Structure formats: C-alpha cells, structure tokens
Amino acid sequence: MVLESLGVEKYLEEHIESANYLFRAMKYKGPETTETKVGLRAHRDLNVVTILYQINQVDGLEVQTKDGEWINANPSPDSFTVFIGESFSAWANGRLHSPFHRVMMSGNKARYSVGLFSIPKPGCIIKAPEELVDEDHPLLFKPFDYAEYIRFYHTEISQKGESSLQNFCGF
Ligand SMILES: O=C(O)CCC(=O)C(=O)O
C-alpha cells in the first residue's frame, strides 16, 4: 500500500526478500510515583517498519509531531501502531516520515507491548530507487549498509545534532 502510494510497487518483491523479522515483547515497570518517568527514551526506529501492539490498558506511548509536540498514542485494544523506520524513510528519499517516539510511565502498573520489526538482511544496502529522486527531490542520503549504520548509531558522535542518519550518510 505504501509503495503503491509512492508509485514504486514494482519494488515490493525486493522489499519482502530483503527483510528479516524480529518479534519482541516489552515490559515497562510502573515507576510507583505520580511523577512521569521515561520508560523508553525518545528515538526513531532504525529498521524498516515496526508494528506495535499494546497488550494491556496501561498507556504511555507518545509520538512527536513534525512541530515538536508530543502526543499520546493511546492505542485502542483493537488497533496496531505502525512506525516507519529511518531505513524506509531513507529508501523513500524522505517521502515517508520516521517520527521520534518514546514511552512515558507513571503510577504502579507495568505496561506490556509486543512489536514486530522488519529489519534489512545482513549485507543489504539501502538505496533510494531512481523513481524517487529528481530535481525537486534530490538524493538525501548516500546508499548505506544497515549493519554499518547500526554500528555508527552506537557511537557518541552519532547522537550529536538532529539526526544520526544525517550524520552517517546525509548529503
Ligand atoms: O513499547 C512500545 O510501545 C514502544 C516500543 C518501541 O518504540 C521500540 O521498541 O522501538
């Protein structure tokens, strides 16, 4: 659906074949204070797509809008939250937005969630297709190896400034 909306559905097979999947369950302990504490620090997902499901009714997921405002996701029990990761955003040459999000906790109940993360396979190079690059949309990132980006992300220098991906391979 997303590739179709970008007019590049011919890359669907390539996308499917280039992804591994990681399923993870997460628990965030209640801080046992009325004060709100960080459960998971603000970050952009580095992978391709993340699908989250909140198992219990303890909210806490927040998403940052492009204007910098934090809004509560508060997903209903019959919905999933989908995040575009930086890899997909870079592949789409910035046409898809990878938002900052975080988990903020208060009270004494634990929050449980599960996530399915699609991750580029080892050796996979992320490169925007030519259809998404033109005079009005110049290439934003040099083609990059996902595993190398992960290594860079965990260095101190990557965290300086607005975007680690920009620091790693931005023009
Ligand atoms: O547990 C959640 O709702 C968010 C998890 C998350 O953002 C992540 O694991 O990247």
Ligand SMILES: [Fe+2]
């Ligand atoms: Fe995340």
